[in-house]
Amino acid sequence: MTPSAQISAVIELLLTIQNQRHAPADATANRFFRQRRYIGGGDRRYVSAQIWEIMRHHRKLQWWLKRIGSQINPRMMVATFLMLSGKTLKEVNNLFSGERYAPLSLTQNEGLFLQSLEGQELFYKEMPKAVFYEIPDWVYPLFQQQFGENIDAELSALLEPASLDLRVNILKEERNNAKEMLKQEGISSEKMPLSPWGLRVEGRQSVTSTDLFKNGIIEIQDEGSQLIALMTGVTSQMRVLDFCAGAGGKTLAMAMMMQNKGQIIASDVHNVRINSAEKRFRRAGVFNVQTHLFAEGAKWIKRRVKTFDRVLVDAPCSGTGTWRRNPDARLKFKAIDLEELVAKQADILDSASKMVKEGGRLIYATCSLLQKENQDQIEFFLKAHPEFKLVCPDTPEKLLPDEFYKNPSFQLTPAQYKTDGFFCAVLERS
Numbered sequence: 001m002t003p004s005a006q007i008s009a010v011i012e013l014l015l016t017i018q019n020q021r022h023a024p025a026d027a028t029a030n031r032f033f034r035q036r037r038y039i040g041g042g043d044r045r046y047v048s049a050q051i052w053e054i055m056r057h058h059r060k061l062q063w064w065l066k067r068i069g070s071q072i073n074p075r076m077m078v079a080t081f082l083m084l085s086g087k088t089l090k091e092v093n094n095l096f097s098g099e100r101y102a103p104l105s106l107t108q109n110e111g112l113f114l115q116s117l118e119g120q121e122l123f124y125k126e127m128p129k130a131v132f133y134e135i136p137d138w139v140y141p142l143f144q145q146q147f148g149e150n151i152d153a154e155l156s157a158l159l160e161p162a163s164l165d166l167r168v169n170i171l172k173e174e175r176n177n178a179k180e181m182l183k184q185e186g187i188s189s190e191k192m193p194l195s196p197w198g199l200r201v202e203g204r205q206s207v208t209s210t211d212l213f214k215n216g217i218i219e220i221q222d223e224g225s226q227l228i229a230l231m232t233g234v235t236s237q238m239r240v241l242d243f244c245a246g247a248g249g250k251t252l253a254m255a256m257m258m259q260n261k262g263q264i265i266a267s268d269v270h271n272v273r274i275n276s277a278e279k280r281f282r283r284a285g286v287f288n289v290q291t292h293l294f295a296e297g298a299k300w301i302k303r304r305v306k307t308f309d310r311v312l313v314d315a316p317c318s319g320t321g322t323w324r325r326n327p328d329a330r331l332k333f334k335a336i337d338l339e340e341l342v343a344k345q346a347d348i349l350d351s352a353s354k355m356v357k358e359g360g361r362l363i364y365a366t367c368s369l370l371q372k373e374n375q376d377q378i379e380f381f382l383k384a385h386p387e388f389k390l391v392c393p394d395t396p397e398k399l400l401p402d403e404f405y406k407n408p409s410f411q412l413t414p415a416q417y418k419t420d421g422f423f424c425a426v427l428e429r430s
């Protein structure tokens with residue numbers, strides 16, 4: 001593709017993402033490229049990288065367009081992004097050439113608007129902080145409350161691209177060997193500082209095409225997510241319920257901790273997720289897990305009251321802790337979504353807690369950075385359930401780093417731990 005045709009594709013994809021507001025941007029992008037097989041690998045990478053950057057600076061680009069008095073549309077978003085990334089008006093004019101496969105030529109007005117951006121950068125000192133950090137206005141005070149004077153460091157880290165984290169499946173291979181095998185497949189990695197199973201990959205690599213991945217020796221899993229599995233303290237004698245198992249990321253890690261023994265039930269309300277979890281269990285050689293799909297009005301819970309040693313609630317949440325990976329999610333998040341999520345989490349916690357046997361543990365986790373979904377949720381639960389109390393993790397063999405044994409809960413943040421943002425609390429039924 002010519003550079004102009006690439007820019008045309010960026011504009012078209014941005015428009016498609018905007019028109020499909022309810023779909024995640026990466027899913028829309030994948031569909032977009034599948035329907036345009038003529039876009040080769042190199043062009044696809046270029047277009048994806050540009051879209052990713054535009055999504056990461058969406059609020060700032062809109063702010064600039066308003067400031068110069070221009071219409072806000074995908075074409076001007078892209079042109080503005082090019083100008084603020086260091087291109088001159090002449091270079092942008094050349095890209096918007098109006099020739100075959102190129103974007104239409106810039107109108108006189110568009111040219112004037114863009115001219116006023118010459119010499120400017122994406123960041124501007126007068127920008128409100130919420131714009132600067134790409135946070136919805138209503139969320140910014142919640143982060144202020146959460147982070148206090150660390151807010152700038154935390155929100156800057158939330159703007160950085162996330163690392164690619166892997167968990168080695170020690171049912172199949174030791175971490176050192178997996179690291180070597182990965183290297184032989186051309187992928188360098190480092191041992192993670194916190195998880196005993198983790199490898200952090202340098203740069204952007206396609207690990208899913210490696211033999212290690214295909215043979216279930218590695219899984220993609222953020223270090224914070226691995227720590228949540230560790231906080232459950234599951235062992236091979238236990239009966240465990242993963243109440244919101246989704247596609248089974250934490251179930252897999254717990255099955256490994258249990259050395260494929262004991263019993264895990266992985267439940268969820270979404271069939272598609274359970275199906276993909278089952279495929280992952282097979283690939284990982286995990287056979288101590290059964291799946292369960294929650295149906296409306298099921299008696300399933302009643303029959304299993306107080307029967308599990310450990311119940312993990314990895315609750316549906318705002319995903320604010322994963323905003324490094326999902327720049328479009330932050331643009332779509334509404335106050336009403338948060339209220340609904342908080343109510344749903346309380347409901348799920350209440351149901352799941354019934355299944356914990358006496359002396360057993362309930363582990364609550366989210367990938368949220370918001371107090372309402374985390375600390376407040378636990379406080380609310382404890383008031384309604386005096387039979388539960390917060391306890392420190394009892395993970396055997398010192399698998400967790402020392403600092404985590406001293407507290408019944410943690411809040412991980414990208415700035416502090418270089419993980420996604422995660423909350424986890426451990427509660428015990430007396």
Ligand SMILES: C[S@@+](CC[C@H](N)C(=O)[O-])C[C@H]1O[C@@H](n2cnc3c(N)ncnc32)[C@H](O)[C@@H]1O
Nearest residue numbers: 244245246247248249250268269270314315316
């Ligand atoms: C954060 S995700 C779980 C991720 C998963 N544990 C993992 O590690 O890959 C939350 C899950 O909760 C499920 N969920 C939503 N409402 C639920 C409910 N009422 N009961 C059980 N699961 C629910 C969602 O379908 C989603 O898969």
